Amino acid sequence: xxxxxxxxxxxxxxxxxxxxxxxNSSTTLSNIQWYKQRPGGHPVFLIQLVxxxxxxxxxxxxxxxxxxxxxxxxxxxxxxxTDVGTYFCVGSGGSNYKLTFGKGxxxxxxx
Amino acid sequence: EPEVTQTPSHQVTQxxxxxxLRCVPISNHLYFYWYRQILGQKVEFLxxxxxxxxxxxxxxxxxQFSVERPDGSNFTxxxxxxxxxxxxxxxxxxxxxxxxxxxxxxxxxLTVT
Numbered sequence: 130x131x132x133x134x135x136x137x138x139x140x141x142x143x144x145x146x147x148x149x150x151x152x153n154s155s156t157t158l159s160n161i162q163w164y165k166q167r168p169g170g171h172p173v174f175l176i177q178l179v180x181x182x183x184x185x186x187x188x189x190x191x192x193x194x195x196x197x198x199x200x201x202x203x204x205x206x207x208x209x210x211t212d213v214g215t216y217f218c219v220g221s222g223g224s225n226y227k228l229t230f231g232k233g234x235x236x237x238x239x240x
Numbered sequence: 241e242p243e244v245t246q247t248p249s250h251q252v253t254q255x256x257x258x259x260x261l262r263c264v265p266i267s268n269h270l271y272f273y274w275y276r277q278i279l280g281q282k283v284e285f286l287x288x289x290x291x292x293x294x295x296x297x298x299x300x301x302x303x304q305f306s307v308e309r310p311d312g313s314n315f316t317x318x319x320x321x322x323x324x325x326x327x328x329x330x331x332x333x334x335x336x337x338x339x340x341x342x343x344x345x346x347x348x349x350l351t352v353t
Binding site: 162166170171174177217221225226227228231 | 271273275282283284285288290295296331333335340341342343344345346347
């Protein structure tokens with residue numbers, strides 16, 4: 130798996146505010162996946178990005194993959210309390226596509 | 241929607257005891273994984289399994305660990321002689337071929353006392 134660095138480690142917002150988390154890799158990524166883990170829960174797959182410059186949207190979530198395939202971002206518009214959790218950008222690689230998780234970004238939302 | 245299931249949800253065991261954690265992956269999936277997450281820490285890869293054999297394992301996965309697919313549906317993780325530091329949440333995951341997305345089970349919380 131590919132190791133990526135993610136910032137910020139923590140983010141606290143008021144409900145309705147926007148939120149962005151960023152991932153960076155020193156090496157080119159073949160693909161990047163985003164997972165969300167609610168407190169006390171298990172990682173849940175959100176999206177996979179494969180193409181250079183790719184942008185994908187899921188309702189209020191916008192995912193981007195950089196042109197050089199070395200960075201990615203997740204933007205949430207108008208956060209809700211249901212958005213609370215840790216968001217992971219995850220590199221996968223090797224023939225077995227094992228996932229290498231970083232520390233993620235813990236998002237808390239004040240209602 | 242199909243999902244990965246894991247049993248038990250919580251296992252308490254004494255140090256030195258053997259434990260078996262069980263997983264039922266999604267039925268048409270071919271690749272299986274175990275991860276663990278120590279409380280407050282990141283999710284760590286333990287082992288991947290394909291075609292009835294281990295395809296990759298991490299340095300955490302030492303001789304005390306083993307995996308098995310005893311039948312067409314179950315996928316188990318055995319810890320032969322548990323240590324205090326094995327206390328963690330253990331997640332099973334599975335995926336189909338040609339698809340990177342992994343589906344995680346709800347996890348088994350292992351507490352070693």
